Amino acid sequence: MKRSVNIVIALCVAIVLYSGCKKEDYHNNTPVVVVPDKTKLYQLFSSLRGTPQTFTVTAGTYQTVTASGGTKLKFYPNSFKDASGNIITSGTVTLQITEAYKVGAMIANMAVPVSTDGRQLISGGEVKIKATMGGQEVFANKYSTSFKQPATSTQPMELFIGTTDSDSVTTWTPADTTGSGTSAGGGTTLDTSGITTAYYTFDSCNHFNWINCDHFYSCGCTLTDINFDIVDTTFNAYNTAVFVIFPSINSVGNAYPGSGHDFAYNNVPVGTTIDIVCVSVIGTNYYYCHQTGITTAAGLVVNPVMTAQTLSYITAALAAL
Numbered sequence: 001m002k003r004s005v006n007i008v009i010a011l012c013v014a015i016v017l018y019s020g021c022k023k024e025d026y027h028n029n030t031p032v033v034v035v036p037d038k039t040k041l042y043q044l045f046s047s048l049r050g051t052p053q054t055f056t057v058t059a060g061t062y063q064t065v066t067a068s069g070g071t072k073l074k075f076y077p078n079s080f081k082d083a084s085g086n087i088i089t090s091g092t093v094t095l096q097i098t099e100a101y102k103v104g105a106m107i108a109n110m111a112v113p114v115s116t117d118g119r120q121l122i123s124g125g126e127v128k129i130k131a132t133m134g135g136q137e138v139f140a141n142k143y144s145t146s147f148k149q150p151a152t153s154t155q156p157m158e159l160f161i162g163t164t165d166s167d168s169v170t171t172w173t174p175a176d177t178t179g180s181g182t183s184a185g186g187g188t189t190l191d192t193s194g195i196t197t198a199y200y201t202f203d204s205c206n207h208f209n210w211i212n213c214d215h216f217y218s219c220g221c222t223l224t225d226i227n228f229d230i231v232d233t234t235f236n237a238y239n240t241a242v243f244v245i246f247p248s249i250n251s252v253g254n255a256y257p258g259s260g261h262d263f264a265y266n267n268v269p270v271g272t273t274i275d276i277v278c279v280s281v282i283g284t285n286y287y288y289c290h291q292t293g294i295t296t297a298a299g300l301v302v303n304p305v306m307t308a309q310t311l312s313y314i315t316a317a318l319a320a321l
Helices: 002-021 039-048 103-108 311-319
Strands: 053-058 063-066 072-075 092-100 121-133 136-140 143-149 158-164 170-174 196-205 209-216 223-228 240-246 251-254 256-258 261-269 273-282 285-295 307-309
Touching: 039 103, 039 240, 039 273, 039 311, 053 063, 092 103, 103 121, 103 240, 103 251, 103 311, 121 143, 121 158, 121 251, 170 209, 196 209, 223 273, 240 261, 285 311, 307 311
Parallel strands: none
Antiparallel strands: 053 092, 063 072, 072 143, 092 121, 121 136, 121 209, 143 196, 158 170, 158 209, 223 261, 240 251, 240 273, 256 261, 273 285, 285 307
16 A cells, blocks of 8 residues: 555656646647747847947938948938928937948847848948937938948949848848949049048938848859857857858858757858857857858858857957958
């Protein structure tokens, strides 16, 4: 009898333990999938994002603003409108401008140049514009944007607008605009010191928030998928982000959880040179990895090695890319 009682007690304990490990939806008797919280990872990128530059302009007048990275914004008398679509003809508009011309800034702002259909983009620069008046959001009717370039170019750039998804990643779609982008070579100007500066200019932008000077990348070459396996299983898709940098086209993309691998990135040209950057936050600890000069090949698997770093180190490292 005592043996039977012990068996019953053991079964009861097992049932309790099983119930504590498995969540169920008792309305349909199916297990509930618990998605790990990525809040810490989002907060990491919130800390890495650059501080916007602040400018003020007067609505209803012609004015030009030049940001520190060289972006020029030209406003017309009808450039601003309120939430009801009415043109604002007077008053002070406050502009907050964030520029991302280099891949490090694109990573820090989670604004990598990849279109909404997953196609890689050649980037001529990104800029985020937030406009307010008296604390209320102001919207774009029509204005001009010029993206400063390091050299003249005949690349047929287009204007793209950014959309932020649930992972705080900005992706891009071609802008619906009547304006036309001129080649950087066709948009050269002289600054006050007499130095020639090249721009891509779009004269009829109608969107604030993120905008991008881009062109779809196409090489007509053999493509492959790249997989990333981090040996230390502490790092995963919920606390780590992996980025693939294409130095030759000033572009970068974020890898995603891969089938059988920690992360994967699709449709990379075979034989091209890439760099990778990985950033992670676990608890209150930060980690970073930067590998350069990786030559892509069919079936390539990369094994990033994460190293503990400070937040200030990661910020500086991204700024230097």
